[in-house]
Amino acid sequence: MTVIWTTEAVVVRVVRYGERDAILTLLTETGLVTAMARGGARSTGRLSAAARLCAQGTYVLYQGRGMGDVRQAEIARLRRAVHEDVVKAAYAAYLCDLASRTVPERPDAPPAAYRQFVSVLDGLEADRVPADVLARAFELKVCAWLGVAPDWRRCIRCGAEFAQAGGELRYDPREGGLICGECVSAVASDVTRAWPVPRKIAAVLHLLTYADIAKLHRVDLSGGMRDSLSRILAHQLREFAGVGGRARQVLDDIVASLPDAPDDHRGDLHT
Ligand SMILES: [Zn+2]
Structure with missing residues (x-):
């Protein structure tokens, strides 16, 4: 038939x-x-x-x-604008690869997958939001769909909400989540093993996980914040979902080889 x-x-x-x-x-x-x-x-x-x-x-x-x-x-x-720009083309190739490996076959896709992916490509074309931030927003959604996203607002060890806990914040590459300052200092090896990250990263990770990519605009994050997001999500996807490793490395190498790397923006994230 x-x-x-x-x-x-x-x-x-x-x-x-x-x-x-x-x-x-x-x-x-x-x-x-x-x-x-x-x-x-x-x-x-x-x-x-x-x-x-x-x-x-x-x-x-x-x-x-x-x-x-x-x-x-x-x-x-x-999407000519995507193909005509080497950075956009590199991001698009990576994101297409990521979608092709992580979205389930028909009819089992998460309801938002198609629309969010289209919004990422629209965003790349429109230049409204930096390409790396669009990629991070889509990677965070992939983490959520694949069940490898913690509640980024809470310490994965003690459950404390970061808004209430003081002190530093770290990403634990072994457990795949953020840990609070108290939990870091409780285990001596964490001080060297866990990655220091900007304090605001908890809120940014949470926001980008749930943000409608089509509605992101005026995204202005510091270079340090963007580096931390990039490193955390590359690790999170590779280690806990088994995807993106090689394709992500290719993307990072292309972007790093270009003369005009993203500027060091200061500011907040608006949606
Ligand atoms: Zn804790």
Whole structure:
């Protein structure tokens, strides 16, 4: 039995198949689906635009047994601005890879996955929010979906809310969460093992976990804060969810090799 169905989708992975064809991984509102785009690997092919990473539109799929075929596609967003900028392209490639590895197949995606991912790509294009902050916001959502996100507002050891506890704050790379100053000083080895982080990071991690990415604007975080967020989330995803390691390293190497690294902004996070 074969069915023809139509879905809104974003291309999150493209694998060339032979000379002409491409196997696409599409992120839809209900999850990932894999489909063959015949002729998609040819620049002159009818489906060439539909077979580009980050392309977004309406896909008509012909589904028999096994992998479906893309019959037709009406592309609403090609996202040229993302492809034409080396930093944006690097972030987009990383985020597509992350989505393709972490969002479940249809129909099991978390309800917000598609919309939040589209908002990340929109954000990259619009330049409203720094690319690294958009990436961190999406990584935090992935952590939550995969069940590797603690309540960032509380010490993972004693449960104290950081707003009430004084003193320093650290990230414990072994337990994957923030610990309060009292818990740090209670265990001598933590002083050297746990990473010192800015005190406001608890609030920022919590906010970015729950923020609607489409509504983020005027994000202005210090360079130190952004470095800490980057290091914590790379570790959290790699160690506790087993994703992102190599792709994240590639992204970090590309960004570090560029002359204009992000400026050291001071200020607060507004949503
Ligand atoms: Zn504690």
